[in-house]
Amino acid sequence: MNPYIINTTDEVRQMLAVIGVDAVDGLFTDIKPEHRPKSFDLPQGLSEYEVMRKVTGLSLKNNVALVPFIGGGYYDHYIPTAVQALTSRGEFYTAYTPYQPECAQGTLQALFEYQSGMCALTGMEVSNASLYDGGTALYEAMMMAMRITGREKIIMDGGVSPITRKILKTYTHHLNYQFEETPVVRGQSSREEIFKRLDQKTAAVIVQNPNFFGAIDDFTDIIAKAHGVGALGLASVYPVALGLLKTPGDMGADIVTGEGQSLGLPLNFGGPYLGFMTARKKYVRKMPGRIVGETVDGQGRRCFVNTLQAREQHIRREKATSNICTNVSLCALQAAIFMAMVGKGGMREMAQLNLDKAQYAKQALANIKGVEVKRSSPTFNEFTVCLPKDASQVVGAMIKKGFAAGFPLGRYYKDMEHYLLVAVTEKRTKAEIDMYAKALEEVLNS
DSSP: OOTTOOOOHHHHHHHHHHHTOSSGGGGGTTSOGGGSOSOOOOOOOOOHHHHHHHHHHHHTTSOTTOEEOOOTTOOOOOOOHHHHHHHTSHHHHTOOOOOOGGGOHHHHHHHHHHHHHHHHHHTOSEEOSOBSOHHHHHHHHHHHHHHHHOOOEEEEETTSOHHHHHHHHHHTTTSOOEEEEEOEETTEEOHHHHHHHOOTTEEEEEEEESOTTSBOOOOHHHHHHHHHTTOEEEEEEOGGGGGTSOOTTTTTOSEEEEEOTTTTOOOGGGOSOOEEEEEOGGGGGGOOSOEEEEEEOTTSOEEEEEEEOOOTTTTTGGGOSOSSOOOOHHHHHHHHHHHHHHHHHHHHHHHHHHHHHHHHHHHHHHTSTTOEEOOSSOBSSEEEEEOSSOHHHHHHHHHHTTEEOOEEGGGTSTTOTTEEEEEOOTTOOHHHHHHHHHHHHHHHHO
């Protein structure tokens, strides 16, 4: 037996019998063999110096000089130096759960400001103090809609990120919920298919703006139709795009979520990131996570408290609004500082730069023989192109030329092996776009 695990052999045997498997390995049958650990025969430990030397050697194998044109939900945006400098201060960096407001006014005020910024950005009335990431935030919104309506049917537009859809299906794999996915037609939501599926059993319709193919849309009509049968409208949004686009609040959405990485968080090989959630005020008591509110103390001074914190550890058990969520305070702080530094005008200017540079890139790629830029739908800073070669192979060849060329859609969509999703942010220069186009033409002609 492992000296660090207190269960005896008999206790392990009893637990396995209750679960219904013969051995511990039986607990991992859902994991494909190729994804399981090959061995737990680990090498001997190393000294600190030896570990640093080994890790540094491995890091030198990474190509960190790639110019990124890849998006798919996570983007290379400019982050003012002051964002990192302020969030690295010890008062914020070491702060944890602010359960004692008299000791945590700074953290609570920062989260309150974050909530205020997210409400202004999305056009909604209330916000929680953040969630893990964009994918799990949308799952939380879906569960929230089911609690509100008492229904178990979800209509999900095919334009929602396939990564996010996989997250939702994984979390609900053993739950008795009804998912109905509608197809995307020419890059946009099929209203006909959504309206056909809407009925009195529907809890919510889930849409994404811009959708995974980069197309932007106004979902006011879809949300209104959902309300007509007593269902809710859920929107997953790209926050930078809201500097220009109609807000989900103006579209009538009930719950809004998204990935907050683009609000001052570096890409970091996948995290830590930030999930945000805003909603109509009437649903605030159904929201998961933590909500910071403003009040006054006994002397009439302005102060901040955890107004709502209906989380799993508060003895709610099966009545908890969530059993997976928490907030990520430091990431929320970064987003709050980023929004405060950039400001309303800066968000609009940033969004306009993304749009304009993407339009320039569209034209540059359209001039390449054999490349077809899909123009059936308006886009923000991301768009789809069809290549004369397999997109995955093209991406591999472009890496050798110093570019992360985009997201090959064949990874998630059947019969789209030649399609590439290209993202352009405000950081990409005209020279970089021109060099990208030239390199792509050389790869396609080789």
